[in-house]
Amino acid sequence: MPISPHVLLPRVPYGQGLSAGPSGAAAPVTSQGAEPVAPGAAELLAVPFSPDREPEIELPLPPAALLAHYEAKGEAGEIVEVPVANGDGVGRVLLYGVGDGTASALRKAGAAVARRGKGKEALRIVLPEGPVAAFTEGALLATYTFRMSETTSEPVRLEFVGEEAADEVARGRVVAEAVALARDLTNTPSSVKSPAWLAERALEHTVGEGDGWKISARVWDEEALKSGRFGGILAVGQGSVTPPRLIRLSYEPEGATGHVVLVGKGITYDTGGLSLKPTDNMKFMKTDMAGGAVVIAVLGALASLGVRVRVTGLVAAAENAFSGAAQRPSDVITQYGGRTVEVLNTDAEGRLVLADALAYADAELDPDVMVDVATLTGAISIALGKGLGAVFASDDALAAELIEAGEGSGEQLWRMPLIDDYVPALESSVADLSNIEAGSAYGAGSITAALFLREFTGKRPWAHLDIAGVGRSGADEGVLSKGATGYGVRLLLEWLSRR
Ligand code: BES
Ligand code: MN
Ligand code: ZN
Numbered sequence: 001m002p003i004s005p006h007v008l009l010p011r012v013p014y015g016q017g018l019s020a021g022p023s024g025a026a027a028p029v030t031s032q033g034a035e036p037v038a039p040g041a042a043e044l045l046a047v048p049f050s051p052d053r054e055p056e057i058e059l060p061l062p063p064a065a066l067l068a069h070y071e072a073k074g075e076a077g078e079i080v081e082v083p084v085a086n087g088d089g090v091g092r093v094l095l096y097g098v099g100d101g102t103a104s105a106l107r108k109a110g111a112a113v114a115r116r117g118k119g120k121e122a123l124r125i126v127l128p129e130g131p132v133a134a135f136t137e138g139a140l141l142a143t144y145t146f147r148m149s150e151t152t153s154e155p156v157r158l159e160f161v162g163e164e165a166a167d168e169v170a171r172g173r174v175v176a177e178a179v180a181l182a183r184d185l186t187n188t189p190s191s192v193k194s195p196a197w198l199a200e201r202a203l204e205h206t207v208g209e210g211d212g213w214k215i216s217a218r219v220w221d222e223e224a225l226k227s228g229r230f231g232g233i234l235a236v237g238q239g240s241v242t243p244p245r246l247i248r249l250s251y252e253p254e255g256a257t258g259h260v261v262l263v264g265k266g267i268t269y270d271t272g273g274l275s276l277k278p279t280d281n282m283k284f285m286k287t288d289m290a291g292g293a294v295v296i297a298v299l300g301a302l303a304s305l306g307v308r309v310r311v312t313g314l315v316a317a318a319e320n321a322f323s324g325a326a327q328r329p330s331d332v333i334t335q336y337g338g339r340t341v342e343v344l345n346t347d348a349e350g351r352l353v354l355a356d357a358l359a360y361a362d363a364e365l366d367p368d369v370m371v372d373v374a375t376l377t378g379a380i381s382i383a384l385g386k387g388l389g390a391v392f393a394s395d396d397a398l399a400a401e402l403i404e405a406g407e408g409s410g411e412q413l414w415r416m417p418l419i420d421d422y423v424p425a426l427e428s429s430v431a432d433l434s435n436i437e438a439g440s441a442y443g444a445g446s447i448t449a450a451l452f453l454r455e456f457t458g459k460r461p462w463a464h465l466d467i468a469g470v471g472r473s474g475a476d477e478g479v480l481s482k483g484a485t486g487y488g489v490r491l492l493l494e495w496l497s498r499r
Contacts, residue, residue: 043122046113048129049095050074056126056161057084057093072097076105077112077478103134107410110138111479117143117156127162127169134410136160136172137179137490141479144180146187174304175493179486181205182290182297186471186484190269190286194242195317196221198266198289198296202247202315205300212254213303220246230360231334232352235343237318239273239326244318246357247292249299256310260496261367262299263357265350265374266292266317273320273346274328281378287484288350290471291373292317294488301493309499312365316353320346332431335456336360340431348435350376351449355456362458369398370462372453373488379445380416381469388414389470389487392450395461402463405495410479411487413465418450426452 047056049072055063059082067073070080076099084093096113099105106128117123128135139158145151160169185193185201199219206215222243225234230246237244247266267288271277277285292315299313327333331343336356343352354372361370380390389406391413393399399415406413425442428434433455437448450464470487473480 043124044092044094044117044120046079046094046096046116046123046125048098048109048126049080050098055095059084059093059095063095066095075099076108079112079116098128098130101128101130103131103408104410106131106135107138108478110135110140111142114139114142114156114158115476117158119153120156121154122157122159124159124161127160127165132162132165132168133172133175136169137176138479140173140176141179142481144183144481146184146481146483148189171305174301175490178297178301178493179489181300182293182486182489183481183484185293185296186287186290186486188286190319193268193286193289195237195245195266195268195319196242198268198292198315198317199245199247202249202296202299205296206249206251206313208303210303213252215249215251215299215303217250218248220248228336228360229334229338230336230356232336232341232354232356233316233318235327235331235333236267236273236320236349236353239323240319240321242268242319244316244353246360247296247313247315247317249296249313249315251299251302251307251311251313253303253308253310255308257308258368258499259310259312259366260499261361261365261370262295262311262313262492263354263361263370263372264292264295264313264315265289265354265372265376266315267350267353267375268317268319270320270347270349271322273322273326273349275345275347276322277347284472287472288320288375289315289317290375290467290484290486291465291488293484294373294467294486294492297486297489298492298496301489302496305493305497307493307496307499309496311496312361312367314357314361316357318349318353320349337363337456339433339455342428342431342434344428344434344438345436348449350374351435351452354453358453358456358462362456362460367460369395370457370460371398371402371465371492372463373465373467373492375468375471376464376466377446377449377468380466383416383446384414384469386469386473388412389491390414390416390446390466391463392416392418392447392454392466393461393463394418394454394457395463398461398463401498402465402491402495405498406491409490409494411470411491413491416447416450416466418454419447422447423451426455
């Protein structure tokens with residue numbers, strides 16, 4: 001069976017293009033100075049470029065003159081290719097701009113450089129000054145590809161030059177590999193990706209222990225979900241031949257400073273159920289577990305980044321299938337904790353599985369903060385497009401922290417309102433709540449979805465990230481490649497590292 005090889009790698013997978021060595025190998029950072037930095041035949045050399053910086057290699061003209069000649073400004077993402085003497089022949093060197101040298105500039109510069117290595121065997125990159133982790137992250141992410149077939153071309157091997165930045169490079173690599181794992185899981189077709197498969201991958205990539213940390217897991221199968229009264233997850237999963245799972249991953253560092261619960265929507269395929277989606281909308285729905293993939297990938301990277309806070313990840317995994325066993329519009333279900341919900345639209349399934357997980361976390365896990373990540377509503381991409389994630393939060397400080405982490409990590413968030421005026425939209429005449437607005441008096445589908453979730457969060461500080469717009473990219477561009485983006489991994493790792 002053609003399976004993407006990196007999905008099956010133990011513990012930490014690498015995007016094919018991440019060109020890492022064997023699992024866990026140290027980043028190939030070499031020192032500059034010992035050997036001359038010169039481009040070989042099948043490889044390419046890249047050097048940071050700014051008018052007032054002494055270049056690492058001998059250039060045909062002073063940097064400022066080269067900049068002027070190529071009409072370049074040294075902006076992040078700008079690259080000029082210059083000929084240099086190489087033994088008896090002529091070699092080529094990529095001079096890359098670093099802009100203002102901030103993390104976001106270097107991330108962009110890294111991505112631009114790495115993209116120019118396409119088709120090459122190796123790309124040696126002299127590291128810039130400044131936040132090198134962001135640069136490394138950008139370079140590695142830009143070379144990510146996902147294929148379910150044998151690849152004919154080997155991905156470019158990235159080699160970073162500048163050993164004083166080895167720690168930063170390693171950090172960038174950990175983050176990039178976590179994003180690659182989330183992308184791999186999300187890009188995997190649903191014929192492979194059942195809820196049970198997702199649970200196996202989650203355990204494989206997270207459970208373990210090391211110096212001062214431990215990750216343990218529990219998986220609820222359909223029997224355990226029934227006895228635990230997880231009525232939302234069961235109702236969504238009941239129409240599928242691949243039954244649902246609830247996955248709990250517990251990261252416990254020694255001397256933890258607090259407890260964060262992350263909840264991910266893990267719909268392994270969303271047909272809409274009996275409220276069937278049209279083909280053009282349905283074809284992207286293998287990515288409807290992107291939030292769950294983010295939670296798994298984040299849990300897998302916490303130990304390597306030395307995160308000090310206790311983190312519990314919950315992934316509510318189910319396939320929203322179309323079948324004779326599926327739930328019907330107008331069915332009434334009982335969520336975890338006893339609240340009843342009239343299911344007026346079976347395509348509003350994400351909130352049903354998330355409600356169980358949130359209510360469970362509130363009742364059983366006593367977190368300081370809960371954050372859920374979900375491809376929840378198509379409406380959010382109409383509001384914010386494909387470049388901004390949405391954050392809804394019951395707590396202003398939490399919203400501010402997440403937005404700041406988003407800015408630092410290059411995954412921008414925009415705050416959306418949880419307005420009480422719209423709460424009546426979710427009234428039902430037969431149950432405690434309805435899962436969609438029955439009429440059209442209020443509209444604002446993303447807000448009413450968030451308000452539905454809020455009902456299950458108790459009085460706890462909680463944030464909801466709607467990533468339906470940003471979870472999938474239509475093109476290879478910057479740090480993104482066509483398909484899953486892994487959006488949320490970088491921002492949550494940044495947020496948890498700061499806590
Ligand atoms: N998984 C979808 C949301 C989605 C849409 C994600 C487009 C990614 C891209 C979600 O389950 C859904 O179907 N939401 C409905 C809600 C509606 C029935 C109230 C939607 O957005 O149409
Ligand atoms: Mn749906
Ligand atoms: Zn969905």
